[in-house]
Amino acid sequence: MTYNVDYEICALVFLLLLMLSLLVIKHINDSQSKAYLILLCVTIFDLIFDIAGSIMINNCEYAPRGLNFATNTIFLLMQSILPYFLMVYVVILGSTYYSSKKKIFYIVSAIPAGFMAILTIVNIFVTTVFYIDDKGYHYGKFHSLFYIFSVLYMILSLGYTFVIPNNIRRRKKMIVLAMVVMIFIAVAVQFMWPTYNITGAGVALSLFILYLTVENPAAYRDPLTMALNRTAFLHKTDELRRTGTKMEVYTLALDNFKMVNEVYGMEGGDKVLEMLVRDLKRKVSKNDVYRYSGDIFAIVLSGKAVGSRGVRDIQKIVEQQWELKGIELDLSGCICHIPAEYKIDSPKNLIRSMDHMIAEAKKKGKGSVVELDDAMIETMKRRSDIEQALMAAVETGVFEVYYQVIYDSARDSFHSMEALARLNVPGYGYVSPEEFIRIAEQNGLITKIGMLVLEEVCRTVKEEKLWEYGIDYVEVNLSVVQCMRETLDVEIMDIIRRFGIPNKMINLEITESAAAYSEKTLVQNMERLRKAGIEFSLDDYGTGYSNINYVAELPFSIIKIDKFFVWSAFKDEKMRKVLKNTIETFKNINFKVLAEGAEDNIMVEGLKEMGIDFIQGYYYSKPVPRKQMVEFLRKANGKKDGISAD
Known part of the structure; x- marks a missing residue:
């Protein structure tokens, strides 16, 4: 019987090139990558001894029997453990770390591999797996167990991937399925036609698929600086978190790096980033420097904590004298530090913490240092709780709305009201709209919330027949x-x-900043809605651009003067004159003017003397729920039954 090793030789050459690629391009250092390298090494040794053993069997009359027997014994030892390591890799692929909770599973599942390995070693004395005589190589009565246990491990791999709950995403599940199917076909072919050594080639092809889809080092590298990228950062920190390994995370956010690109060009800016990463690797951490985003870098130190010394080391690197094209260059950057004692419970919260710290550092100014502390954690927890409350409100489709009446000076009665969203957050009570609206805008919920508020307002208008009040x-x-x-x-x-x-019955309020951010789109929407009979108010005038010419060009009906502008006018005579002139100017160009923040009778009478059209404030009523609002209107305006909304 002559064995064909052509496929195995091709597979061996291919895997050796693959191994060389992994050695040249540094790989991310985590459990999954280590498991892949072990699997790759075992497969290479399996192929080497399979090829050598097959050649010796093919030339049995010339090969020393002892060497022939030893070579094939080592090959079968590799065959014993290869399916096991393949299964281990699949398990680690689903959890991205070697958990102590899985040790029992690993030990129990190693029993078949261990049994076959012992059986192979004992075969030296009892020849129940294979034997070699003058006629050549012969299978023993237990040789078929290699095929049976290989199939068993493939079944375990598929079972873990598709049956047991795990962290493997659908794409990776399809990859595992393709691997197992490929190897199963190779094993089945070799079982039916033993002279075709093809199992190793099937495993090699599977490893190549893994390399292209999961283990490619390029997927974890920033091609410009050759630092590890954001994906690698999240991968590494998640593994350290899951295994309980202490870690410190430093973030370096360069200040005004856009100026470097503008002065030296993109090529010059790229060169500076390359030099920066080179020095960070050399002086802070050789293997754990990450390009988090554009001009933001992260450094992860695990094991022994270095604390503030790490901050000083990074500062020294950034603040050194840089030279680009013979010209001296100064850099600065904000540094954020998450100490080892703070354990972040998820990748999402780690990103949130880093982003929050970077924002705080940028607020403090160039070269600032921010260290995570209990107060900052409480701030982030508050934000997280507000986000949860917002999502709960959106999911239920109900958002709480309060109403604040607006006084009409000419009619001497309340002619309208403002709808104000309210959010009750467990543990904090009602939070400021300024706070939760900003968060809703950042996390993408604001559009849904805005529509929910409008729905509630329309419902209130219809059910309470507000026109009758x-x-x-x-x-x-x-x-x-x-x-x-x-x-x-x-x-x-x-x-x-x-x-x-x-x-x-609906009037839409827009702030100065909103009008400035989206002028073209906004004007188009305003024109279409005005044609449908909906009017607009400019909210918080006096806090933003305060450009009367700009405001006059937009199709507003009412200008609402911000409460801080109003308050300052009743504290300072000059500001009082400014407010009076502002009201007169807007009225002269046919705007109605509303003053916010009226808190006492002095302010109300003063505003009336200035010719104000509408007044809103706590003097009349604070924002109240729907029922209280209706009761207030019943007492203040009275109800006029039979009046049509039209």
Whole structure:
């Protein structure tokens, strides 16, 4: 019987080149990568001894019997453990770390591999696996167990991937399935035609698929600086977190690096980043420097803590005198430090912590240092709890709305009201709209929340018949993000039509900053909605750009003067004159003017003397829930039954 080793030789050459590639391009240092390297090494040795053993069997009359027997024994030892290491890799692929909880599973599942390894060694004396005589190589009665246990480990791999709950994503599951199918076909072919040594080639092809899809070092490298990238950073920190290994995370966010690119060009800026990474690797951490994003870098130190010394080391590198094209260059950067004693419980929270710290450092100024502390953790916890409350409100489809009445000076009654979103966060109570609206804008929930608030307002208008209480319209706030949506007008009109209320019952409030951010899209939406009978108010005038010419060009009906502007006018005579002139100017160009923040009778009478149209503030009523608002209107305005909304 002559064995064909052509496929195995090709597979061996291929895997040797693959190994060389991994050695040249430094790989991420984690459990999954280590498991892959072990599997690769075992496969290479398996192929070497398979090829050598097969050649000796093919030339049995010339090969020394002892060497022939030893070579094939080593090959079968490799065959004993190879399926086991393949299964271990699949398990680690699903958990990305070697957990102590899995040790029992690893030990128990190693029993078949251990049994076959012992059987192979004992075969020296009892020849129950194979034997060699003058006629050549012969299978023993237990030789078929190699095939049986190989299939067993493949079944265990598939079972772990598709049956047991794990962290393997669908893409990786498909990769594992393709691997197992490929190896199974190779094993089945070799079982039916023993002279075709093809199992090793099947494993080699599977390893190559893994290299292309999961283990490619290039996928974890920043091609410019050759630092590890953000994916590698999350991979590494997650493994350290799961294994309970202490780690310190340093973040370096360069200051005004855009200026470097503008002065020296993109090529010069890239060169500076390369030099920076080179020095960070040389002086801080050889293997754990990561390009987190553009001009932000992360360094992970595990094991022994270095604390503030790490910050000083990074500062020295950044603040050294740099030279580019013969020109001296100064760099600065904000440094953030997460000490080892703070254990971040998830990759998401780690990113959130780093982003928060970078933002805080940038607020403090160039070259600032921020270290994670209990107060910062509490701030981030508060933000997380607010996000959870926002998501819960969106999921239930109900958002709490309060109403604050608006006084009409000419009619001497309350003619409208403003709808104000409220959020009750467990453990904190009601939080400021300024706080949760900003968070909702950042996490993408603001559009849904805005529509939920509008729905609740329309529901209140319809069910309470607010027009019977003398209410002409309800003001609803639009965020910056909503104003940037090209479909805003369609979304708003759909909700109003669904509740069947007159379009004029809704007035939309927009801040100065929102108008500036999205002027073109906003004006188009405003024009379409105004044609449908919906009016607009400019909110918080006096806090932003405060450009009257700019405001006059936009199709607003009402200008709402911010409460801080109003308050300052009643504390300073000059500001009082500014406020009076502002009101007169807007009225002269046919705007209605509303003053926010009226808190006492002196302010109310003073505003009336200035010719203000509408007044809003705690003097009349604080924002109250729907039922209290209706009761207030019943007492203040009275109810006029039979009045039509039209």
